[in-house]
Amino acid sequence: MFSVLLYYKYTPIDDPKKLRDAQRELCQKFDIKGRIIISEEGINGTCAGTKAAIEEYKRVTGLVPGLEDMEWKESLSQTQVFPKLKVKVRPEIVTLGLKKERVDVSIQNSAQYIEPEELYQLYENGEDVVVIDARNLYEGVVGQFENAIVPDIQNFRDFPEYVKNNLSHLKDKQVVTYCTGGIRCEKASAYLKEQGFANVRQLHGGIHTYGEKTGGKHFQGKLYVFDGRVVMDVNTIDPSIISQCQFCGAETAAYRDCSEPSCGPQFICCDGCFKENGGYCVGHADAQLLNDDLSVEVTVAV
Template identity: 45%
Template sequence: MNKPYSILLYYCYTPIADPEAFREEHHLLCLELNLLGRIIISKEGLNGTVSGLKEDCDKYMEIVKADPRFAKVDFKVDESDKHAFAKLHVRTKVEIVHSGLLHIDPNVRTGIHLEPREFKEMKDRDDVVIMDMRSDYEYSVGRFKNAVTLDIENFREFPEKIDALKEELKGKKILTYCTGGIKCEKASAFLLEQGFEDVYQLHGGIIKYGKEAGGEDFEGKCYVFDNRVAVDVNTVNPKVISKCHVCGTVEDRMVNCANPVCNLHVPICEKCGWELEGACSTECKEHPEKRAYDGTGYYQKNLNGYNPLKGFNRRKTSTVSN
């Protein structure tokens, strides 16, 4: 039976002349289609993950792709029983994913895009190195078998880690991957800039690989930035690789520590989760700012004054008067 909701993951590197004006226009479109989620807009493009009723998401994809700037957007679509988000955020930022590599334009030069079946065929060759472009809390719960991981908490730390790997990667074909493909666009371009010659990237990331190649040899779950926290992608040879942060039992249930000052992203089993009330340690359990635990370990970010309905009433009034 088909589920009534869709979850969309997408990005597009394309020039946007007036990000603020486009932000308001796009924001109102999402409100009119009852979409929830997070969208980032900048001069270099669009990056988003949203959820909504299937027909609303279908309409959204149709409208976005009808804009020549976004005709090449590759939407990754999951089915869901409900919204994957509780709120809508549409914001402008300097980059659509924070890398600090402002001089790199993936439309000019980037690694060779591999479709999932091509990535699957290449990944086990002796002259290939698979490199994970994600943060440590993401790959801790799931990653490709034999992948090289980087000790980073944020993608902006990626460039400084490459120097230490130059000897290890010398003469190898480098296959980069991330959740949906966006980080690899600049990461693979940066690797080429640093003198690496054979650089590739998994087109559509882990999510597309799971859908089109069965997720073979992706061990564990894929961390996602919505209420689901982590999802299964491997239907061929699944394997749990993470352990409970508290007791050490095999566990792939990801939570955010209930102490907002800590907010550590780690696997915690259900038993320890309830015993520590969603905290990652006794100290965090006793923290005066600890959030109430509902069994999921997922907490909505503070809006910090952001009003998702700003301008909506004005738009409705204007529409009626016309």
């Protein structure tokens, strides 16, 4: 059994390169794979290894000054979910791309937390609350909170533009933002505050922790994760699937890569249709059919 970790911490890191080297050495020693980003503002990682390896990783990383009280989010997997280890130093641990606009989305300006149990209770009580997904559309397609606003964006950098164009009428509402593990909300919620949203809170620990603490009721579908599992379960109370196969419309949360290497994003497709269409997405399967038809005609003509 493998443990998969998800974590972040905003804390000043004096020497990011030194920490990078130490983290790389630590992961290599215990055969841990995944992605770890370090900057002067903190650390953001997702990585996996055997349970014993991850225990040791948490212990040693927790000795680094500033990282003692890390909030680890952990889940299990039958297999190693990362192909490689990447430990990088970057200017920021998550990028909202607002430096030029002089908008203060620093961690000091983040919204207050709402604990998972309280969000759960707001739903149970049917309260008037605007729930905003701070992730990308392809993540929201396979899983989202009930009645959430899921921005039509493909990159976190596009969140501010979406807010300006679509959400200004909600500035006086009670607002809760959420993302996978919480890191994007630190900046998304700060941005909303900057834009005059008066009553914003961010879901503490993200969807991951919500599932653990509440059983996940009111979260529909599955949680998109950036590892080999692609999606994981959140809601164990009344689980559902909210996404459909591109071909037949059957309920499935299976994201696939298209057989055409130049094809863009992943697409959702059931097992049967994936096999039947040679692993192509709808667009490329159609193109493939057309090619077949043309070659038939040519054969007939000869």
